[in-house]
Amino acid sequence: MSTLNKKWYSGMSSTEDWWSAWLGLFFFGLGLLSIWGLDAVGWIAKPKAWEFTNLMQDFSWSKLIKTSSKEYAHLHPLVSLLVTYIVFTVLTSIGAHFQKLNVKKYIYGFTIIFLITWFAWIVGYEVHFSAINAVLKGKNLFEVYDLTWGLQLGGGFGFMLALTIGLIIGNFFKGFANKIREAAKPEWFIKTAIVLLGIKLGMMTMKAAGFTYELALAGAAAAFVAYLLFWPIIYYVGRKFFKLNRSSAAVLSSGISICGVSASIATAGAIKAKPIIPIAVATLVLVFAMFELVLLPSFYTNVAPNQPIVNGAAMGMTVKTDGADAAAGAILDELMVSKQLKTNDVKWEEGWILSAAILTKIWIDIFIGIWSFVLAVIWIRNVENKKKKKEKIPWSEIWFRFPKFILAYMLVWFIYLGMMYFFPDILDNAQVGGNIVQGTFRKFMFMLTFLSIGIITDFSKLKGMGRLTLLYAIGLFAIIAPIAYLVAYIFHHGMMPPLAQ
Amino acid sequence: MQLDFTLSFTETQWICFDDSIEILADSLEELDTSIEKHLRQKYQTGTFRIKMFFDFDRFPKWYRQYMPHYFNRDFTYNLN
Numbered sequence: 252m253s254t255l256n257k258k259w260y261s262g263m264s265s266t267e268d269w270w271s272a273w274l275g276l277f278f279f280g281l282g283l284l285s286i287w288g289l290d291a292v293g294w295i296a297k298p299k300a301w302e303f304t305n306l307m308q309d310f311s312w313s314k315l316i317k318t319s320s321k322e323y324a325h326l327h328p329l330v331s332l333l334v335t336y337i338v339f340t341v342l343t344s345i346g347a348h349f350q351k352l353n354v355k356k357y358i359y360g361f362t363i364i365f366l367i368t369w370f371a372w373i374v375g376y377e378v379h380f381s382a383i384n385a386v387l388k389g390k391n392l393f394e395v396y397d398l399t400w401g402l403q404l405g406g407g408f409g410f411m412l413a414l415t416i417g418l419i420i421g422n423f424f425k426g427f428a429n430k431i432r433e434a435a436k437p438e439w440f441i442k443t444a445i446v447l448l449g450i451k452l453g454m455m456t457m458k459a460a461g462f463t464y465e466l467a468l469a470g471a472a473a474a475f476v477a478y479l480l481f482w483p484i485i486y487y488v489g490r491k492f493f494k495l496n497r498s499s500a501a502v503l504s505s506g507i508s509i510c511g512v513s514a515s516i517a518t519a520g521a522i523k524a525k526p527i528i529p530i531a532v533a534t535l536v537l538v539f540a541m542f543e544l545v546l547l548p549s550f551y552t553n554v555a556p557n558q559p560i561v562n563g564a565a566m567g568m569t570v571k572t573d574g575a576d577a578a579a580g581a582i583l584d585e586l587m588v589s590k591q592l593k594t595n596d597v598k599w600e601e602g603w604i605l606s607a608a609i610l611t612k613i614w615i616d617i618f619i620g621i622w623s624f625v626l627a628v629i630w631i632r633n634v635e636n637k638k639k640k641k642e643k644i645p646w647s648e649i650w651f652r653f654p655k656f657i658l659a660y661m662l663v664w665f666i667y668l669g670m671m672y673f674f675p676d677i678l679d680n681a682q683v684g685g686n687i688v689q690g691t692f693r694k695f696m697f698m699l700t701f702l703s704i705g706i707i708t709d710f711s712k713l714k715g716m717g718r719l720t721l722l723y724a725i726g727l728f729a730i731i732a733p734i735a736y737l738v739a740y741i742f743h744h745g746m747m748p749p750l751a752q
Numbered sequence: 753m754q755l756d757f758t759l760s761f762t763e764t765q766w767i768c769f770d771d772s773i774e775i776l777a778d779s780l781e782e783l784d785t786s787i788e789k790h791l792r793q794k795y796q797t798g799t800f801r802i803k804m805f806f807d808f809d810r811f812p813k814w815y816r817q818y819m820p821h822y823f824n825r826d827f828t829y830n831l832n
Contacts, residue, residue: 253758253760253807254808254820255807255808256805256806256820256821256824257824266820267817268820351809352813432814436817438817512815512818512819513819516815516818516821517819517821519822520806520821520822521823523780523823526761526810526811526822527763530811530812627823641828641830642826642827642828643827644826645826647824651821652819707814
């Protein structure tokens with residue numbers, strides 16, 4: 252069996268990128284049925300805030316889990332969880348089949364990942380970890396449960412717990428990790444979540460259209476400026492000080508400075524490097540993305556608590572791979588919104604900081620296809636020997652490298668914009684389902700991502716990559732991160748998330 | 753004349769093949785030279801448009817989720 256990209260529609264049924272689009276659009280479509288009064292998404296289980304002593308005194312599943320809408324409130328929480336498991340397992344297994352994964356292994360792995368994800372998600376909602384000492388939706392959980400202490404991390408604790416469990420499995424229980432790895436697909440999960448985030452962006456546009464457009468444009472400008480700086484600097488440092496050959500320097504430059512693994516593959520393909528080079532770079536990218544994911548959200552939250560959108564945009568330009576960036580953006584969103592509420596009693600609307608991180612990343616993802624094309628032309632003209640043959644770069648290369656999930660993300664956003672401008676009467680009903688899909692469905696996909704990204708990250712793979720590791724560390728923390736923050740500040744300073752209503 | 757090939761990679765070598773031929777080489781330059789030689793032997797003269805499609809299944813499974821495309825090639829030999 253071979254996977255060849257021959258036609259424009261190649262890969263539509265077989266790549267995780269397209270399957271992110273299909274899965275995301277399917278959930279989006281289910282949510283839209285609320286326009287006609289049909290609740291096809293409210294069955295999904297979601298965790299509830301709970302307190303340990305209270306639960307131990309009188310255990311009940313209904314204290315931990317509930318359905319996402321009242322239409323399905325009659326379901327026992329475990330039935331809701333079972334339905335959630337069945338729906339997600341069936342749908343993703345169909346995708347796994349078409350992606351030529353081993354479906355038996357996938358179902359086994361997904362079942363374990365589902366259970367651990369839910370464990371982490373439920374624990375993350377324990378009020379000592381999640382509750383903020385402030386009035387939210389008419390009540391202060393600190394007072395309701397008479398808490399004497401609390402980490403006040405909002406939903407961030409569940410994310411971090413899932414990530415930690417994943418890392419422990421991936422690094423200390425490698426045999427077990429290998430057994431469930433077939434279903435650990437952070438890029439698939441996060442891209443699906445990003446498609447669903449298109450709904451959130453649509454809803455945000457309704458509330459603050461000017462600000463949303465400004466955010467999208469600022470993200471594009473920032474990404475463009477940043478990458479004109481990043482790539483040549485890293486390439487120069489790699490060649491001059493680390494004596495890398497042209498191919499390795501180019502692939503590593505894209506890996507560090509553009510969008511991680513996908514950029515390194517695209518660049519390696521553009522310059523026709525041997526596949527071993529981007530695979531080596533991918534290992535570096537994935538491990539360092541984990542450091543970024545763990546360190547940067549807390550760092551930005553504590554160093555610049557009053558620059559939420561700048562922090563989000565900087566995150567999008569600094570953290571590599573879509574999965575790690577969206578995950579870092581989600582943690583940053585939770586931490587910054589919680590901190591602002593805790594310290595200033597101001598409640599920023601959730602999702603804007605995450606959207607800032609995602610929007611810059613999306614522009615970068617689009618940018619990589621074009622950049623690879625340009626690089627391929629430069630390489631053929633200036634580096635390769637082309638005496639006897641006349642080689643051209645097919646325009647289709649841009650399309651094949653274009654991230655398709657972004658099309659679905661944009662489509663979802665534009666459908667909401669269309670409804671806003673042409674069918675405003677149906678918006679309220681559309682949002683009933685839309686809120687559940689962009690809320691519970693999306694957060695569940697994020698949780699799956701956090702666990703999966705931990706499972707596939709193996710720090711021991713850095714062994715023997717000394718020179719490249721050093722260059723990557725210097726490039727990332729001494730060059731990329733500061734420039735990204737500066738550029739994010741230039742284009743986004745003064746932008747603040749709207750207040751939650 | 754247009755000829756379509758599948759391009760692949762082992763641990764160390766590039767492989768280019770269709771239903772009738774398989775060529776291995778350490779570099780793409782060597783591969784192209786071998787193809788040219790093959791064309792000369794088989795057709796002597798002519799203009800040939802060569803399309804090579806990289807088989808993405810050669811990459812490890814875990815790796816494919818990040819980017820589903822490596823590269824395709826499209827070039828012309830004029831053997832007149």
